[in-house]
Amino acid sequence: MTAFRRFNRYFTRRIGVLDDHYLGQDRPLGEARLLFEIGDGASLRELRSRLGLDAGYLSRMAKALQAQGMVRLSAHPRDSRLRMIELTPAGRVEVEEQDRRAGAVAAGLLEGLGEAQRAELTRAMATAQRLLRLAGITVTLVDGAAPDALACLDSYAADIDARFPEGFDKDDLVRPQEVSGDAGAFFVAYEEDRPVGCGALRRLEPGVGEIRHVWVHPDARRLGLARRLLAALEQEASARHFTVVRLDTHAALTEAQAMYRACGYTAIPAYDDNVYASHWFEKRLAG
Amino acid sequence: MTAFRRFNRYFTRRIGVLDDHYLGQDRPLGEARLLFEIGDGASLRELRSRLGLDAGYLSRMAKALQAQGMVRLSAHPRDSRLRMIELTPAGRVEVEEQDRRAGAVAAGLLEGLGEAQRAELTRAMATAQRLLRLAGITVTLVDGAAPDALACLDSYAADIDARFPEGFDKDDLVRPQEVSGDAGAFFVAYEEDRPVGCGALRRLEPGVGEIRHVWVHPDARRLGLARRLLAALEQEASARHFTVVRLDTHAALTEAQAMYRACGYTAIPAYDDNVYASHWFEKRLAG
DNA sequence: ATAGTTCTTTGACTTTAGTCAAAGGTATGG
DNA sequence: CCATACCTTTGACTAAAGTCAAAGAACTAT
Numbered sequence: 001m002t003a004f005r006r007f008n009r010y011f012t013r014r015i016g017v018l019d020d021h022y023l024g025q026d027r028p029l030g031e032a033r034l035l036f037e038i039g040d041g042a043s044l045r046e047l048r049s050r051l052g053l054d055a056g057y058l059s060r061m062a063k064a065l066q067a068q069g070m071v072r073l074s075a076h077p078r079d080s081r082l083r084m085i086e087l088t089p090a091g092r093v094e095v096e097e098q099d100r101r102a103g104a105v106a107a108g109l110l111e112g113l114g115e116a117q118r119a120e121l122t123r124a125m126a127t128a129q130r131l132l133r134l135a136g137i138t139v140t141l142v143d144g145a146a147p148d149a150l151a152c153l154d155s156y157a158a159d160i161d162a163r164f165p166e167g168f169d170k171d172d173l174v175r176p177q178e179v180s181g182d183a184g185a186f187f188v189a190y191e192e193d194r195p196v197g198c199g200a201l202r203r204l205e206p207g208v209g210e211i212r213h214v215w216v217h218p219d220a221r222r223l224g225l226a227r228r229l230l231a232a233l234e235q236e237a238s239a240r241h242f243t244v245v246r247l248d249t250h251a252a253l254t255e256a257q258a259m260y261r262a263c264g265y266t267a268i269p270a271y272d273d274n275v276y277a278s279h280w281f282e283k284r285l286a287g
Numbered sequence: 288m289t290a291f292r293r294f295n296r297y298f299t300r301r302i303g304v305l306d307d308h309y310l311g312q313d314r315p316l317g318e319a320r321l322l323f324e325i326g327d328g329a330s331l332r333e334l335r336s337r338l339g340l341d342a343g344y345l346s347r348m349a350k351a352l353q354a355q356g357m358v359r360l361s362a363h364p365r366d367s368r369l370r371m372i373e374l375t376p377a378g379r380v381e382v383e384e385q386d387r388r389a390g391a392v393a394a395g396l397l398e399g400l401g402e403a404q405r406a407e408l409t410r411a412m413a414t415a416q417r418l419l420r421l422a423g424i425t426v427t428l429v430d431g432a433a434p435d436a437l438a439c440l441d442s443y444a445a446d447i448d449a450r451f452p453e454g455f456d457k458d459d460l461v462r463p464q465e466v467s468g469d470a471g472a473f474f475v476a477y478e479e480d481r482p483v484g485c486g487a488l489r490r491l492e493p494g495v496g497e498i499r500h501v502w503v504h505p506d507a508r509r510l511g512l513a514r515r516l517l518a519a520l521e522q523e524a525s526a527r528h529f530t531v532v533r534l535d536t537h538a539a540l541t542e543a544q545a546m547y548r549a550c551g552y553t554a555i556p557a558y559d560d561n562v563y564a565s566h567w568f569e570k571r572l573a574g
Numbered sequence: 575a576t577a578g579t580t581c582t583t584t585g586a587c588t589t590t591a592g593t594c595a596a597a598g599g600t601a602t603g604g
Numbered sequence: 605c606c607a608t609a610c611c612t613t614t615g616a617c618t619a620a621a622g623t624c625a626a627a628g629a630a631c632t633a634t
Contacts, residue, residue, distance in 0.1 A: 004393055007412040008302050014419060015295050028590055045611065057592060059613055081600045081611045106291055112422040117511075121418040125294040127411035132301060135399040135408075224404075315620055332581065344622060346583055368581045368630045 015109075034061055035070060035095055041086035043076060070094055134223045137191045139232045144176035144186040144200070152188055152198035156215035163252050164276060172276070174212055178202045184209075185236045189216070189225055196220040199229040201236055201245070204271075209242040214256070226256075230263055238285050245285060248277035257281075302396075321348055322357060322382055328373035330363060357381055421510045424478045426519045431463035431473040431487070439475055439485035443502035450539050451563060459563070461499055465489045471496075472523045476503070476512055483507040486516040488523055488532070491558075496529040501543075513543075517550055525572050532572060535564035544568075 027035075037047055048058050062085055065071045070091035076082035087095065110118060142149050153173050161168040179186040184202035188195050196217040204210040211233050216225050237245050246268070249256050257279055265281035272280075314322075324334055335345050349372055352358045357378035363369035374382065397405060429436050440460050448455040466473040471489035475482050483504040491497040498520050503512050524532050533555070536543050544566055552568035559567075 001390070001393065001397070003409045003413060004397065005389060007416050008393070010416055010419070011298060012302065014423065015299065030591065043611095048611095054592060054594085055612065056594080056614075063613090079601065079611090083612070102292065103288070106288065106295070109419075110288070110291065110422050112424065112515075113418060117418055117421070121415060121422075122290045124411045124414035124418070126290060128408060128415060129294050129297055131400060131404055131408040131411070132297070132396075134404070135397050136301065137399065317621065330581095335581095341622060341624085342582065343584075343624080350583090366581090366631070370582065 030057075031061055031065060032098060034058070035065060035087070035091060036098060038071065038085055038087055038091075038095075041084060043082045043084055045082055047085070065091070130223055133191065133220070134225065134228070137189050137196065137220070137223070137225060137228070139187050139189045139197075139228055141232075141236070142186055142188050144174070144179035144184070146186075146188075148188050148190075148195045149176070149179075149186050149198065152195050152215060153213060155217065156198065156213055159215065159218075160250070160253075160276075164250055165252070166276075168276065172274075174200050174202060185233070185240075187229060187232050187236075189220070189229060191220060197225050197229055199233050201233045201240075203240075203242075204246060207241070207243050209237040209240065209245045211237075211245050211247040214247075226259055227263060230259075234283070234285060243285055244282055246271055246280065246282040248272065248274050248280045250276050251278035317344075318348055318352060319385060321345070322352060322374070322378060323385060325358065325372055325374055325378075328371060330369045330371055332369055334372070352378070417510050420478065420507070421512065421515070424476050424483065424507070424510070424512060424515070426474050426476045426484075426515055428519075428523070429473055429475050431461070431466035431471070433473075433475070435475050435477075435482045436463070436466075436473050436485065439482050439502060440500060442504065443485065443500055446502065446505075447537070447540075447563075451537055452539070453563075455563065459561075461487050461489060472520070472527075474516060474519050474523075476507070476516060478507060484512050484516055486520050488520045488527075490527075490529075491533060494528070494530050496524040496527065496532045498524075498532050498534040501534075513546055514550060517546075521570070521572060530572055531569055533558055533567065533569040535559065535561050535567045537563050538565035 033051065034047065037051060042050075044058055044062060047053070048055060051058075053061075062071065062073060062083075066073055069088060071085050072088050074084050074086075076084050110121070113121065154170075157168055157170045157173060174184075178184055179200040179202050184200065186201075187199050189197035197215060197220060199214040200212045201209050202212065211230070214226055214229055214233075216223075216229070234245060247260065247265070248271075249260065260281050263283070265283045268280050268282045270277070270280050271282075320338065321334065324338060329337075331345055331349060334340070335342060338345075340348075349358065349360060349370075353360055356375060358372050359375050361371050361373075363371050397408070400408065441457075444455055444457045444460060461471075463473075465471055466487040466489050471487065473488075474486050476484035484502060484507060486501040487499045488496050489499065498517070501513055501516055501520070503510075503516070521532060534547065534552070535558075536547065547568050550570070552570045555567050555569045557564070557567050558569075
């Protein structure tokens, strides 16, 4: 904990300060940040929430950038309350220039290190980032019919449809009422208010729950999030006095199978006739 | 390199922003930073260079903090151009409050992680910090009579005087002229303009150099800096067409001996009658 | 002792950053 | 179609952050 604070202090002094100064070389930091954040186009509303800016403030900065020829503003094709902002070629050049400078600063910062040391630093940073991201993700119980829940299930279905040789039919997803209220539970994992994973629990028979649709967004994989979701589902199952949870999995999802085994699940005979399933697991819950 | 940039971006977004917001809870960020940076007292000049502030700006902030009863200003006892600034008891309370808040934010940030994950994060951060510090240290050739060189030798002498059972006599340090110009070389390691280590090379006999007084400031140990100094000294020796470098070391300095061995030095018979020496080493230089 | 340097203070600015509320044009649910 | 909610723009501010130059006091080197 003290180590964490010490690192933060050192790092923000050392890197953060630089960051600020190179980014806004010839324009205010706010504008530079905005320019950078636009990327391949976005709505003002999106930028406002991403950067946490006041509406008026943002509107003015956008106008200033437009006057400088860095961005183009237009109405959203389907909702003309929203304004879309995108980089002009000149704006793109500017962003690249920012990027080049940032790269040069970073290179200068590391030039004292040898190859092996650089690799070690990269490894350490990747680990730290992975854990910080994981720490920032919260797993929340939501209604099975909540928009975020449905969005996750949609992504899940699209995902496995691409991975299963035989495809996947969305009709085989759980119904919202199966995972809401007394019937079951649905968890969504949020990373900064954006859903990045889900998992469902439903009652299979008295004392027995079934875990379904454990899914993690591609951007949030390899963080250990699936385990967190699984833990939340198991805790919920315990709270509902289930003594056993079961789940099935498709032959193509080998990493998932490995994870279930590592989390204490053991293979059992088929308990249903799910056409997508090739392996069935269960876990006895303590308490 | 890309990984480095990615980490910076993520980290400053995630932590830096928070930092700003909690620090200045009821006072401007600039003042909060200044208050924090004062620590156990400093001169305005020192703070100005540490924080990179304009003299006028700093002067005004100091006055504001004084008016709020947070700091006391006084003249430097020996140079009354300089103004010393130190925390009053009220200021100290304020800094502690800042610190408490920062701690709470940090704790909140990490509460999603388990014990083992936290330990892993701490390890990764410590590694990253160590390497970043090392990357920021530059090793420079200076004149043997330069103030920084003498200051390092002073610290070195005090250091080993405390560690050698028999003490150490400063008269046994190299003379500046032995390590300047054609006679030898002196390197100082700087971390942000502050000397944190040194090492000397002098000619022992034709084709043979001697390395002496390799020292690292206690704050900069365990970074791998001694090796950097050693490498610089060896490179300098090569440039001077020495084919061999020798050095001796005291029985008490066991880590140093291990380092020399790891860097390719082999034990040899005594080549001098240094009263402090118990082990003698040499290394044949390539090229 | 003198010239040049260093450090701080002060006055007089400018630029950034950010806030708040009113107003106007668009969607959306019923 | 109507009330309501949403998104953006504009005007009118404020506070913070930072800059520049002049001036005065104190030190240092010669």
